[in-house]
Amino acid sequence: MCDHPDEIKDGLAALSTDYRNFDENNRGANGYLFFAENKISGRSVAIKFYCGELGERQHDEPKQLAAIDSSNVLPILDARMVSKEWGYFITPRCSDGDLDDLITTRPSVHSAIDTAIGICCGVSAIHAQRMVHRDLKPGNIVLDGGIPRIADFGSVRALDDGKETTQASRHSILYRPPESFNADVYGRAGDVYQIGLITYQLLGGALSYNAEDYLIQSERKEYLEIKDPVDRSLYIDSVIERRACSGKLLDLSTLPPWVTGTAKRCLNELTASDLSKRTPTVSDAVAKLTQVRTSMQDWRWDAESACVCSGQYRIEIRPIGDGNYQAFKIKNGASRRLQGTHKGSLQEVVRQVL
Amino acid sequence: MKVLGVEFSSSQMNYVAIRSNGDAYEVITSNRMTLSGTRDRNALIAFQDAAKTLLNDVGPDLLAIKEKPEAGRMQAGAASLKMEAILLANAPCAVDFVSGARINQTDDEGLTLYAYLQPALKAAVAALKRKVENS
Numbered sequence: 001m002c003d004h005p006d007e008i009k010d011g012l013a014a015l016s017t018d019y020r021n022f023d024e025n026n027r028g029a030n031g032y033l034f035f036a037e038n039k040i041s042g043r044s045v046a047i048k049f050y051c052g053e054l055g056e057r058q059h060d061e062p063k064q065l066a067a068i069d070s071s072n073v074l075p076i077l078d079a080r081m082v083s084k085e086w087g088y089f090i091t092p093r094c095s096d097g098d099l100d101d102l103i104t105t106r107p108s109v110h111s112a113i114d115t116a117i118g119i120c121c122g123v124s125a126i127h128a129q130r131m132v133h134r135d136l137k138p139g140n141i142v143l144d145g146g147i148p149r150i151a152d153f154g155s156v157r158a159l160d161d162g163k164e165t166t167q168a169s170r171h172s173i174l175y176r177p178p179e180s181f182n183a184d185v186y187g188r189a190g191d192v193y194q195i196g197l198i199t200y201q202l203l204g205g206a207l208s209y210n211a212e213d214y215l216i217q218s219e220r221k222e223y224l225e226i227k228d229p230v231d232r233s234l235y236i237d238s239v240i241e242r243r244a245c246s247g248k249l250l251d252l253s254t255l256p257p258w259v260t261g262t263a264k265r266c267l268n269e270l271t272a273s274d275l276s277k278r279t280p281t282v283s284d285a286v287a288k289l290t291q292v293r294t295s296m297q298d299w300r301w302d303a304e305s306a307c308v309c310s311g312q313y314r315i316e317i318r319p320i321g322d323g324n325y326q327a328f329k330i331k332n333g334a335s336r337r338l339q340g341t342h343k344g345s346l347q348e349v350v351r352q353v354l
Numbered sequence: 355m356k357v358l359g360v361e362f363s364s365s366q367m368n369y370v371a372i373r374s375n376g377d378a379y380e381v382i383t384s385n386r387m388t389l390s391g392t393r394d395r396n397a398l399i400a401f402q403d404a405a406k407t408l409l410n411d412v413g414p415d416l417l418a419i420k421e422k423p424e425a426g427r428m429q430a431g432a433a434s435l436k437m438e439a440i441l442l443a444n445a446p447c448a449v450d451f452v453s454g455a456r457i458n459q460t461d462d463e464g465l466t467l468y469a470y471l472q473p474a475l476k477a478a479v480a481a482l483k484r485k486v487e488n489s
Contacts, residue, residue, distance in 0.1 A: 070410075072403070110390075110397075113400070114396055114400045114403075117400050117403045117407070120407045121404075121406050121407045121410070123407075124406070124407040124408075124410035125410050127410070127411060128410045128413060281383065281411055282407055282411055283383060283385070283407050283408045283411035284383070286387070286403075286404045286407040287408075290388045290389070290390070290400065290404050291386075291388050293388070293400060294388045
């Protein structure tokens with residue numbers, strides 16, 4: 001901790017009266033984040049130090065976080081200043097990790113949709129205060145006992161009176177909605193777009209964080225000819241912008257075969273690049289998600305097998321080598337081949353089971 | 355003033371939100387939500403989160419629910435009653451249960467709304483009228 005600004009060292013020293021076991025977390029951006037444990041209650045907390053220029057917006061993040069009352073938004077426990085520029089705020093520590101961690105565990109269909117609905121609930125509380133988040137992404141949503149909680153308020157902006165949009169955020173180009181590229185604006189529908197991308201990821205859709213994965217062959221050739229790292233980064237940004245604006249960022253074919261047409265239509269509507277075709281509000285988004293939940297069985301991955309429970313028995317689609325799968329019915333611990341199905345690709349076997 | 359009109363039909367919650375400054379009103383949003391299981395805890399929690407989202411988003415001053423009998427031949431199903439309970443528990447405003455007779459007295463129809471949304475609209479309009487009469 002010796003590389004930190006003096007203000008943070010002083011702040012941590014003051015906090016050590018009431019907290020112990022300080023542990024820095026370098027995963028987040030926009031400030032310094034530490035985890036610690038309260039000496040009396042034993043409660044684990046997250047302490048975020050931030051630096052802001054003097055002015056009205058200096059303490060925007062803790063102020064905005066404190067204004068929202070929702071079980072899907074991280075509550076603020078305390079906020080203090082350590083100097084004119086530096087301050088910190090304390091929130092509960094959510095030990096279940098963030099949504100990126102959940103996505104890597106390949107959640108079941110219903111768990112994925114329930115998480116997306118929880119995020120919508122948190123976002124609706126933000127919108128109710130005439131604010132937009134502008135930086136919804138898996139890394140900014142933490143899990144607390146399975147409940148998604150929106151955590152990072154560094155990009156939140158209030159909408160001016162009489163206006164329905166504000167300036168676009170410069171954070172996370174991958175999640176930036178098309179209108180932010182085109183017109184540098186961001187409104188409530190921008191948050192809906194970001195929820196759409198997160199839902200797609202939760203359902204198993206591929207959205208690579210490696211920017212070079214978005215290059216097609218001709219673009220990769222051009223890219224490799226660029227020597228300057230800044231120009232390279234700008235080139236990749238322009239490729240992602242083109243993909244987002246043409247509605248080709250998502251590849252619905254990467255979704256598992258049990259994702260229904262209703263779900264795919266919903267994802268297309270949540271992430272439509274044309275604002276007039278996009279689901280306009282979080283309540284409309286959540287209404288669609290409840291319908292998607294009903295349209296799909298609760299498929300889940302169990303190692304490399306795909307499973308679904310149906311009444312008294314469970315169906316497992318297991319890999320049997322050579323890229324082929326076979327469906328089995330498991331009842332009272334006994335497993336036998338599911339009648340009326342034959343081996344094939346995962347997609348073919350799932351289609352037979354559905 | 356914003357009124358959220360709701361009708362429960364089977365496992366669906368149909369809703370229409372209207373805004374009025376006097377006699378006239380405008381529809382601000384309408385849609386339907388579904389409860390995917392009546393004895394599935396996660397499904398009920400998901401529906402509760404969805405209902406909270408709607409209430410946050412609309413910010414109604416009055417909730418109008420089309421009344422359904424809790425007993426008898428025409429009684430509401432388990433899904434309807436559970437959805438109604440969840441909505442009531444989370445309502446941030448007064449609730450007006452609108453009887454079938456009051457709904458029938460309302461001849462307003464949303465020409466651009468689907469047929470399945472008309473009872474929710476009528477419930478909202480009937481509750482709005484009563485609120486205006488009583489104020």
